[in-house]
Amino acid sequence: MAQKFxxxxxxxxxxxxxxxxxxxxxxxxxxxxxxxxxPAATCCGAGDIAEAKPNLYLTLNVRILSQAEEMGADVMTxxxxxxxxxxxxxxxxxxDPRILEAVNEELIKAxxxxxxGTREVTHLLWFLATEEGLSLLEKQGPKGLNGLRVAPYYGCxxxxxxxxxxxxxxxxxxxxxxxxxxxxxxxxxxEAKSRCCGFPIILAREAxxxxxxxxxxxxxxxxxxxxxVTPCPLCHLAMDAYQSKAEAANDAExxxxxxxxxxxxxxxxxMDQSILQFKRHMVSMDNVVEIVGA
Amino acid sequence: MPQTTxxxxxxxxxxxxxxxxxxxxxxxxxxxxxxxxxLRLQNEQDGTLxxxxxxxxxxxxxxxxxxxGKTVLACMTQVEDxxxxxGSDTVQVDxxxxxxxxxxxxxxxxxxxxKFKSVKPFLVPDGPAPEKERIVSKxxxxxxxxxxxxxxxxxxxSECNSFAADEEFVGPAAFVWGYRxxxxxxxxxxxARAKLYSGQHGVWDCTxxxxxxxxxxxxxxxxxxxxxxxxxxFNEGISWADSGARHAKAFLISVRTGGKLNETLxxxxxxxxxxxxxxxxxxxxxxxxxAPSPIPHRVKKRSEVNKLMKNVKETI
Numbered sequence: 001m002a003q004k005f006x007x008x009x010x011x012x013x014x015x016x017x018x019x020x021x022x023x024x025x026x027x028x029x030x031x032x033x034x035x036x037x038x039p040a041a042t043c044c045g046a047g048d049i050a051e052a053k054p055n056l057y058l059t060l061n062v063r064i065l066s067q068a069e070e071m072g073a074d075v076m077t078x079x080x081x082x083x084x085x086x087x088x089x090x091x092x093x094x095x096d097p098r099i100l101e102a103v104n105e106e107l108i109k110a111x112x113x114x115x116x117g118t119r120e121v122t123h124l125l126w127f128l129a130t131e132e133g134l135s136l137l138e139k140q141g142p143k144g145l146n147g148l149r150v151a152p153y154y155g156c157x158x159x160x161x162x163x164x165x166x167x168x169x170x171x172x173x174x175x176x177x178x179x180x181x182x183x184x185x186x187x188x189x190x191e192a193k194s195r196c197c198g199f200p201i202i203l204a205r206e207a208x209x210x211x212x213x214x215x216x217x218x219x220x221x222x223x224x225x226x227x228x229v230t231p232c233p234l235c236h237l238a239m240d241a242y243q244s245k246a247e248a249a250n251d252a253e254x255x256x257x258x259x260x261x262x263x264x265x266x267x268x269x270x271m272d273q274s275i276l277q278f279k280r281h282m283v284s285m286d287n288v289v290e291i292v293g294a
Numbered sequence: 295m296p297q298t299t300x301x302x303x304x305x306x307x308x309x310x311x312x313x314x315x316x317x318x319x320x321x322x323x324x325x326x327x328x329x330x331x332x333l334r335l336q337n338e339q340d341g342t343l344x345x346x347x348x349x350x351x352x353x354x355x356x357x358x359x360x361x362x363g364k365t366v367l368a369c370m371t372q373v374e375d376x377x378x379x380x381g382s383d384t385v386q387v388d389x390x391x392x393x394x395x396x397x398x399x400x401x402x403x404x405x406x407x408x409k410f411k412s413v414k415p416f417l418v419p420d421g422p423a424p425e426k427e428r429i430v431s432k433x434x435x436x437x438x439x440x441x442x443x444x445x446x447x448x449x450x451x452s453e454c455n456s457f458a459a460d461e462e463f464v465g466p467a468a469f470v471w472g473y474r475x476x477x478x479x480x481x482x483x484x485x486a487r488a489k490l491y492s493g494q495h496g497v498w499d500c501t502x503x504x505x506x507x508x509x510x511x512x513x514x515x516x517x518x519x520x521x522x523x524x525x526x527x528f529n530e531g532i533s534w535a536d537s538g539a540r541h542a543k544a545f546l547i548s549v550r551t552g553g554k555l556n557e558t559l560x561x562x563x564x565x566x567x568x569x570x571x572x573x574x575x576x577x578x579x580x581x582x583x584x585a586p587s588p589i590p591h592r593v594k595k596r597s598e599v600n601k602l603m604k605n606v607k608e609t610i
Contacts, residue, residue, distance in 0.1 A: 011555035015586035016579075040594040042553040047502050048542040049549070051524035052533065056606045060549070063598065084504075110601035156455075160504035161515075170508060171364055196455040196503035203564040204538040205499050211459035212501060241584060245575065280582050 005076035005122075006068035007035035008086070010233065011043050013078055017233040019277035023262040024078050024124065026275045031136045033127075035076065038067055044085035046234075047200060061089030062103045066115035075121040078262065080157040080232035081200075086121040088164050093117060123158060125231040125261055126167045129175035134182050142268040144184030148291050150264065151188040151225035151256075152176035153216060155235040156196050170194065176229060176261075183268035188225035192216040197238035210249040213238050217246060217254040227257040227288045229264045236260055241282045257285045267292055297321050298373055300331060303388040305395045306342065313395065316340075317384075322373070328387065329357050329368035332399070344398035352511065355447030359399050360388040365452035367511045390452035406448050409464050413491065415471035420482025434479045441474040441519050443512045450506035450516045462495040466506035466516030469497060473519040476526055477610070488527040497523045498538020525610040540564050546603075552590030553599055559588060 013020040028035045041064045043049075050057035064086060068075045077083045093100040094117050104114035127133050152173075159170035168175055173194060177187045195216055198209030217239060220228050230236050240258040247253055259267075263276050267288075278285035298320055305313040318335045326334075329347055336343045348354040350369045357368040362380050368387075376385050393401035419428070450466035457463045469491065476487040491497050497520050506516035524542065533539040541564040548556040561576075562569045569576065579585050593599070 011591070012557070014554065015591065016557050016584045018583065040598075042549055042593055042599055043545065043555045045545055045549070046555070047521075048545040051521045052528045052539075052542040052546060053606070053608055054521065054525050054610060055608050056546075056603065059602050059606050060599070063602070106602060106606055107598075109605060110598045112595070112598040112602070156503045156505075161507040161517075163507075196501045198455075198459075198501055200502045201456070201499060201538065203561060204536070204541045205460075206565075206568065208456060208460045208463075208499060209501065212455055215458075237584075241579060241582075280584070282578065282582060282584075 002029075002032050002034040004034045004036055004073045006038050006071050006073040008038055008041060008064065008068075008075050008077050008082060010077060010079035010082040012233040012237070017236060017260070017280075019280045020078060020233050020236070020260040020262065022275055022277060023260065023266050023271065026271060027262050027266055027269075030140055030269060031128075031133070033076075036071055036073055038064070038071075040067055044082045046081050047085065050085070057085070058089050058092060058099075059103050059106050061086055062093055062100075062115050063107060063112050065090055065119050065121070066107065066113045068119045069115060070113055074119055076124060076127065077121065078124050078231070078260075079234065080123070080155050081234055083121060083123045084157040084164065090117075090119065090121055091164055123167075123231060125158070125175055125179070128265070129178050134178065137179075137182060137265065137269075140269050142183055143270050145180070145264070145268050146184065146292050148185045148288065149188045149224055149226045150180045150185045151190060151220035151223055151228045152180060152193050153197075153220070153228045153230045153235060153239065153258075154194045155230060155232050156194065158231055159194050176231070179261075179265070180229070183265065185264075185268075188220060188223040190216075190219040190223040190225075192219045197235040199234040199238040202238055202242060206245070207249065209238070210242065210246045213242065213246045214250040214252060217243065217256055218250075218252055221254050221256055225256065226291055227259055227285075229259045229261055231261045233260065243283055255283070257281065257283050257288050259285075259288070295321050296324055296374060296377075297383065298331070298377065299384040300335060301384055301386045302332075302335075302343070302398070303395070304343075304398055306397065324374055326373045327369050328359070328361055328366070328371045328373060328376070328385070331373055332368065332387065344400050346400045353445060355445035358390050358447040358449040358452065358511075360386075360390060360452065362386050363388075365390055365449045365509045367447060367449070370511060390448060392451050392454060392457050393448070403448065405461070406446075406451060406467070409468040410446065410471060412464060413468045413472040414483070414487070415468075415475065417475055417478060417481055418483045419480050428480050430479060438474050438477045440514055441470045441477070444470045444474070444514045444516075445512055447511065449509045449511055450514075453503075453505040453509060455503040455505065456499050456501045459501075460495060460499065463499050464491070464495055466520065469523055470514055470516045470519045473522050473526075476523060484526060485530045485532075488523070488530040488532055491523050492527050492532060492536045492539065496536075497527065498536050498541075522610055525608065529608060529610060537564050548590070549599065550603055553593030553596055554591035556588060556590055558585055
C-alpha cells in the first residue's frame with residue numbers, strides 16, 4: 001500500500017517553479033507514495049513572517065501541522081525553507097507544552113483545529129536518501145544518468161541548524177551524493193555545496209546575494225560539473241534564474257545548468273520532457289539532456 | 295597513550311609573506327583539549343607557534359579556531375572526540391574564518407570590536423537615575439537570557455556568509471548584543487536601536503545561512519536575535535523604510551489577501567526602483583513562466599487565517 005504524506009510543496013514550487021511541483025507529483029506513484037493535497041495550507045512565511053511577526057509565524061505553521069494531523073499523515077516538503085520553518089515551529093511547540101497551549105488557544109479562537117503535536121515534517125530528499133528510498137528507486141530499474149557529472153548543492157536550511165533539521169551532519173552531508181551515485185551519475189565535489197545561495201536577500205540586497213551565489217557556482221564549474229542539483233526551489237531561482245546576473249556582477253562565466261532534485265531522478269527514470277519542463281529554466285539544459293540521452 | 299598529528303596553519307609575516315602548514319606529532323593522555331595540545335606544542339616543540347587564549351574554561355571567548363574546518367572553542371574541544379568524529383589521527387587547526395590572520399592562529403579582531411561598538415552595547419535608560427536599583431522580573435530577564443550568554447568569541451562570524459560577501463555587515467554577535475539591550479525593559483532606546491540596526495549592512499542583510507546558530511559554542515542562536523530585532527523594527531513602525539523590511543511586509547500582505555506568497559507582488563514591492571530598471575530581466579523571467587499571476591492565490595478556510603492575522607499579538 002502506498003505510503004501517504006500531507007504534501008506541502010510551498011509557494012514557489014506551485015507558482016514560479018511549477019516544473020518542480022509537476023515532476024514531484026509524477027514521481028510519487030513511481031515511488032509508491034501518495035501525496036495528499038493541503039488546500040487550506042498557507043505560506044510558511046519563509047523566515048520573513050518570523051522576522052516581522054514571530055508569534056504569527058508560529059501560529060500559521062502550527063495550523064499547517066494541525067491540518068496534516070487531521071489527515072493522519074506526516075508532512076512532506078520539497079523546499080529547504082518550508083522544511084526549516086515547519087520543523088522549527090513543530091519543535092517549539094513540542095518542546096514546550098505551555099507554548100503549544102497558547103498557540104492552540106489562538107487556533108480555537110479563529111475556528112481552526114488545535115494541534116496535538118503528533119506530526120513529523122520531512123523532505124523528499126530525506127525520504128529518498130534512506131535504504132528504503134534507494135530501494136524504491138532501484139525497483140524502478142533506472143536507465144541512469146550515463147556518468148553525468150553532478151555537483152550536489154544543498155544550500156543552508158535543509159542542514160542548519162542541525163538542532164532543528166538533524167537528518168545528517170551539516171558539515172559533511174552525503175544524501176545528495178548517495179542519490180547521484182545510485183542513479184548512475186558522478187559526483188563533482190566542491191567545498192561550497194552547503195553555503196548560502198543568497199536568495200533570502202536577493203531582492204533587498206542583490207549585490208551581496210550575487211557574491212554569495214558566485215562562490216558555489218564558480219566552485220561547481222571548477223570541479224568540472226556538467227550541472228548542479230538542488231533540493232530547494234529558492235536555491236534553484238538564485239542559481240538558475242539569477243545566474244546571468246551573478247555572471248555580470250562577478251565578471252565570471254559559469255554556464256551551469258541547475259536541476260531540481262526530482263528532475264534529476266525523473267531524468268534517470270526516463271520521465272518525459274513534457275513533465276520535466278526544462279524549457280522553464282533560464283540556463284539551457286541541452287548539454288545535460290544530450291549526455292544523459294533523455 | 296594516544297598519538298596525534300597536528301596539521302597547523304602557520305603565518306609568520308616577519309619571516310615569510312605566505313602562509314604555510316606545519317605538522318607536529320604529539321603523544322598525550324586521552325584527556326586533552328585542542329588548546330592544551332597547541333600549548334604543549336608551543337612549550338615542548340616550537341616556541342614560535344602563536345595562539346590567543348586566556349581562561350581555558352569556555353568563558354573568555356579568546357581561543358575560537360577552526361578544527362578540521364569547523365569553528366569551535368579550542369578549550370572546550372577534546373582531541374580524541376575530533377579524531378573519533380573524523381576517523382583520523384590527524385587534526386587540522388586553523389584560525390577562524392573571515393578575519394585576517396596576524397600570526398598563526400591569531401587573527402585581527404579590530405573589525406569585530408568595531409562592529410560590537412557600533413550597536414551601542416550598553417544600557418541607555420530613559421530619565422534620571424532612580425534612587426534605588428531597577429528591579430526586573432524573572433519573565434522580563436528570560437526574554438534576553440539567551441543573548442546574555444554571548445562571550446564574544448566571534449565563532450559566529452567565522453562562517454557567516456553575509457559577512458564573507460560584505461565586510462561591512464554588522465553581523466551576528468554584535469546584533470546579539472543589540473537585542474540584549476533592545477529587549478531589556480530598562481532600556482529607553484528601543485526605537486532608536488531599531489533604526490540604528492536597520493538600513494544597509496544591518497539586520498535585513500542577514501542571508502539566513504544559519505551558520506551562526508550552528509557554530510555558537512554557548513547556544514546563543516545569533517540568527518534568532520537578528521530575527522527578533524527585525525520584529526522590533528516592525529513593532530516600532532519602521533517597516534517601510536528598508537527594502538528588507540518591505541520584503542517581509544509583502545509576505546504578510548500575501549497571506550492576508552490570499553494565504554500563499556504572491557511572488558509577482560514581492561518584487562516591485564521590495565525593490566520598486568531596481569525592478570523597473572531590470573525590465574529586460576523581468577521579461578526573460580516572464581517568457582519562462584517565472585512571473586506568476588499577480589492575483590492573490592487563495593487557500594481554503596481563509597477566515598481562519600484572517601482571524602489569526604487580526605488576533606495574534608506579538609510579545610517581542
